[in-house]
Amino acid sequence: MSTGLRSPAKSDLILSLQAVDKAFDRRRTIKQLLRGTRRQVIQALDGVSFEVRRGEVLGLAGESGSGKTVTGELIAALQGYDAGSIRFEGQELLAQTKEQRREFRRRVAMVFQDPYQSLNPRMMVLDSVIEPLRVHKLGTRREQERAGLEVLDRVGLRPAGHFAAEYPHQLSGGERQRAAVARALITKPKLLIADEPTTMLDVSVRTGLLNLLREITRDEGLAMVFISHDFTTLEYLCDRIVIIYLGRVAEIGPATDVLQDGLHPYAQVLAAAIPVADPDAHRERVRSTIDTGVPAREGCLFEPRCPHRMAICTSVIPPLDEARPRRFVACHLYHPDGDDSSSDVDATADATAPMERDR
Numbered sequence: 001m002s003t004g005l006r007s008p009a010k011s012d013l014i015l016s017l018q019a020v021d022k023a024f025d026r027r028r029t030i031k032q033l034l035r036g037t038r039r040q041v042i043q044a045l046d047g048v049s050f051e052v053r054r055g056e057v058l059g060l061a062g063e064s065g066s067g068k069t070v071t072g073e074l075i076a077a078l079q080g081y082d083a084g085s086i087r088f089e090g091q092e093l094l095a096q097t098k099e100q101r102r103e104f105r106r107r108v109a110m111v112f113q114d115p116y117q118s119l120n121p122r123m124m125v126l127d128s129v130i131e132p133l134r135v136h137k138l139g140t141r142r143e144q145e146r147a148g149l150e151v152l153d154r155v156g157l158r159p160a161g162h163f164a165a166e167y168p169h170q171l172s173g174g175e176r177q178r179a180a181v182a183r184a185l186i187t188k189p190k191l192l193i194a195d196e197p198t199t200m201l202d203v204s205v206r207t208g209l210l211n212l213l214r215e216i217t218r219d220e221g222l223a224m225v226f227i228s229h230d231f232t233t234l235e236y237l238c239d240r241i242v243i244i245y246l247g248r249v250a251e252i253g254p255a256t257d258v259l260q261d262g263l264h265p266y267a268q269v270l271a272a273a274i275p276v277a278d279p280d281a282h283r284e285r286v287r288s289t290i291d292t293g294v295p296a297r298e299g300c301l302f303e304p305r306c307p308h309r310m311a312i313c314t315s316v317i318p319p320l321d322e323a324r325p326r327r328f329v330a331c332h333l334y335h336p337d338g339d340d341s342s343s344d345v346d347a348t349a350d351a352t353a354p355m356e357r358d359r
Contacts, residue, residue, distance in 0.1 A: 013090075014191055014223050015052040015075065020045055020084035022070055022247075043297060044070045046247040047084070049320075054190070055221040057214075059238035059255060061229060061270070067247040068227045072193045075225060076110045077101065088191070106136050109184035110193040114200060115176035119168040119183075125152070126164035129183045136187060151182045155212060174205035181212065192217075192224045198233060210237055231274055235259045243267050246301045249320060253327040263329040265306045300332065308333055 026040040045067050052058050060068045073079045074086060077093050086093045088104060096104060109132075112118045119128050130148040133139060139147065152160040155178045168176055177197055184192060194213065198206040214237055217224050228234055234241055234255060241258040243251040243266065251264040262268045300306070303313040312332050323334040 012053040013051060014054050014088065015225075016085070016087045017051070017071075017075070018049050018085040018087075020048045020071075020074065020086060021082045022067075022074060022079070023082055044247050045074070045081070046297065048244070048247070048249055049084075050242050050249065050252060052191070052223050052225060054223050055217065056240070057217055057224045057226055057238045059234040059241045060225060060227045060244060061231065061234055061241055062244040063229065063270070065246075066244045068229075068244060069195055070247075071244070072110065072195050072225060072227050075191075076108055076193050077104065078110075102136070106132070106138075106187045107189050108191045108193070109187065109189040110195065111177075111180050111184050111197045113196040115173055115180050115197075116168075116200075118180045119176060121168050123167075124164065125157075125166050125168065125171070125179050128168070129164075129179060129186055132183065132187050138187070147186060148182075151186050152179070154185070154216075155179075155182045156208070157182065172205075173201050174209065177201060177209055178212070181209075185216070190223060192222055193227070194224060195227045196229070198228075198230075206233070213237065229270075231259045231271060243270070248301055249330060250302070251327075251329045252320070253324075257327060263323050263327060263334070264302075264331050265308055265333075266302050269305070300330075 021043070022045040024042045024044055026042050028037055028039065048067070048071060050058065060071060062068050070079070074081050075088075080094065088108065091100065091104075093104070119125075123131075126145065126148045129152060130144040133144045133147065138144070149160040149164060152158075152163055157163040157175060157178055163171070163175070163179070168179070171179065181197070197213075198209055201209065210233060213224065213226075216222055226234070226238055238255040241251075241253065241255045242249060243258065243262070243264060245266045250266045251258055251262060253263075258267060259271060262271050298317070299315050300309075300313040300318050303309045306313065310332055316332070318330045318332045318335070320328050320330045321335055323329045323331075
């Protein structure tokens with residue numbers, strides 16, 4: 001499959017996902033096991049494709065259960081994928097040797113959602129921050145401690161010497177998350193995966209952490225995959241947005257365009273759910289039906305909830321096509337005849353190509 005990238009930009013490509021699938025077995029109760037109930041498979045990801053360039057901030061958006069966190073864990077090689085391809089700097093993750101995987105762990109870091117569980121409560125902050133350096137055997141103990149103090153100062157934990165000697169329970173939520181960011185940055189990674197890092201923080205604290213992440217990506221050229229369901233946060237931080245629904249990509253495009261003028265009905269539903277601070281403001285609500293069951297994998301997965309559903313939606317999977325310049329959407333509203341098989345591969349590949357960073 002073509003990547004859709006022009007040859008001069010290939011050197012900028014750091015991450016590529018092509019048609020990635022991931023499924024899980026649904027747990028069965030003891031009664032179901034004794035009855036011999038057939039196992040059920042939950043398709044977490046279904047043909048997910050996108051690419052990230054160096055220095056780009058790509059947002060993954062969608063409801064809970066859409067597959068955002070699973071995507072992040074696959075990129076970080078915390079889980080294996082069933083089909084497709086994930087390449088970091090041109091190297092297939094499943095084909096990595098033990099030495100290559102070790103180097104990969106140094107170049108890719110992840111910040112988790114819960115700062116209260118991501119730090120070892122029995123270790124002082126400095127020891128937690130420099131633990132990756134110990135694992136990778138980088139530098140002497142003195143050099144590791146010096147690097148730890150520098151990165152603590154970099155993320156705004158000042159004076160660094162004071163916070164270095166603290167334990168996680170002595171820090172606030174925002175300070176813990178900054179310490180988690182410091183630990184992720186200590187090995188100077190090329191790609192950072194942030195899985196809803198501001199969800200458990202107060203609003204006032206979120207702004208400081210978002211500004212920190214924005215400053216780091218801008219100053220150090222760090223690529224980041226930012227996972228969130230908060231459209232305001234995504235618009236503030238990200239260059240491009242990938243909207244995911246039930247494991248499939250629904251729309252890809254520039255952050256502001258997708259969030260303020262979504263083309264896919266699902267993107268419109270998400271945007272309509274954002275509260276407005278003005279009590280006198282009036283806007284059109286986009287309503288959709290609620291589907292609590294597990295949808296069939298054929299056709300469009302959003303069809304049971306879509307206010308614009310058509311007959312073709314139940315049987316034909318919509319390809320990811322370019323509906324507007326640099327706007328790609330998987331919806332039959334933009335190709336209602338369903339006869340796009342000839343251009344499906346090329347259009348999907350072009351949709352994964354990142355935009356030039358403009359900050």
